[in-house]
Amino acid sequence: xxxxxxxxxxMSVQEAETVTLSCTYxxxxxxxxxxxxxxxxxxxxxxxxxxxxxxxxxxxxxRFSVNFQKAAKSFSLKISDSQLGDTAMYxxxxxxxxxxxxxxxxxxxLTVNP
Amino acid sequence: xAGVSQTPSNKVTEKGKYVELRCDPISGxxxxxxxxxxxxxxxxxxxxxxxxxxxxxxxxxxDRFFAVRPEGSVSTLKIQRTERGDSAVYLCASSLTxxxxxxxxxxxxxxxxx
Numbered sequence: 001x002x003x004x005x006x007x008x009x010x011m012s013v014q015e016a017e018t019v020t021l022s023c024t025y026x027x028x029x030x031x032x033x034x035x036x037x038x039x040x041x042x043x044x045x046x047x048x049x050x051x052x053x054x055x056x057x058x059x060x061x062x063r064f065s066v067n068f069q070k071a072a073k074s075f076s077l078k079i080s081d082s083q084l085g086d087t088a089m090y091x092x093x094x095x096x097x098x099x100x101x102x103x104x105x106x107x108x109x110l111t112v113n114p
Numbered sequence: 115x116a117g118v119s120q121t122p123s124n125k126v127t128e129k130g131k132y133v134e135l136r137c138d139p140i141s142g143x144x145x146x147x148x149x150x151x152x153x154x155x156x157x158x159x160x161x162x163x164x165x166x167x168x169x170x171x172x173x174x175x176x177d178r179f180f181a182v183r184p185e186g187s188v189s190t191l192k193i194q195r196t197e198r199g200d201s202a203v204y205l206c207a208s209s210l211t212x213x214x215x216x217x218x219x220x221x222x223x224x225x226x227x228x
Binding site: 050 | 207
């Protein structure tokens with residue numbers, strides 16, 4: 001069974017600092033996709049960044065970047081220059097090639113302090 | 115609005131009652147997904163539609179849960195004989211492309227079973 005583990009339930013960071021959120025996953029497949037989603041108090045899940053497993057290059061989206069270590073099955077999210085609006089729950093998720101269902105971790109609450 | 119919409123935003127019902135939750139996907143999105151998010155957890159997959167047909171319903175917990183998408187657009191999640199354990203936020207998402215296109219989420223329906 002595919003699983004996603006987020007071992008840090010909660011983190012806080014000062015505005016403008018850099019923070020890294022960790023995620024590990026388990027799969028026996030070779031073709032899969034990894035995602036980080038953000039869920040603010042409004043409940044609406046927003047895609048932050050996406051990584052295809054077959055791509056060696058780490059994905060980046062402005063202040064957000066990932067460190068994808070395929071052999072270690074690790075997929076961490078780095079947020080640079082943290083902003084107050086980054087305060088939210090962050091979920092790591094996974095979908096396997098041939099299946100459209102997202103498998104989510106339990107999430108991590110990030111608080112950015114002024 | 116151009117996003118995924120869900121109605122109602124909140125639903126309170128009594129144990130044993132029947133409820134229907136509605137999802138309006140983004141126009142033109144052929145894929146539609148339902149997830150359930152319990153307190154303090156990540157979303158869990160329920161069912162995925164491609165067009166009018168359920169392509170994967172492996173996440174439905176039992177036969178009290180049923181979902182339809184008769185015209186390939188709006189979907190309704192139906193729960194019979196509700197139980198207190200059904201209390202959760204029910205999230206709907208849609209995507210334009212498969213495989214593993216970005217899933218755009220709605221704000222969810224918070225279901226409370228008393």
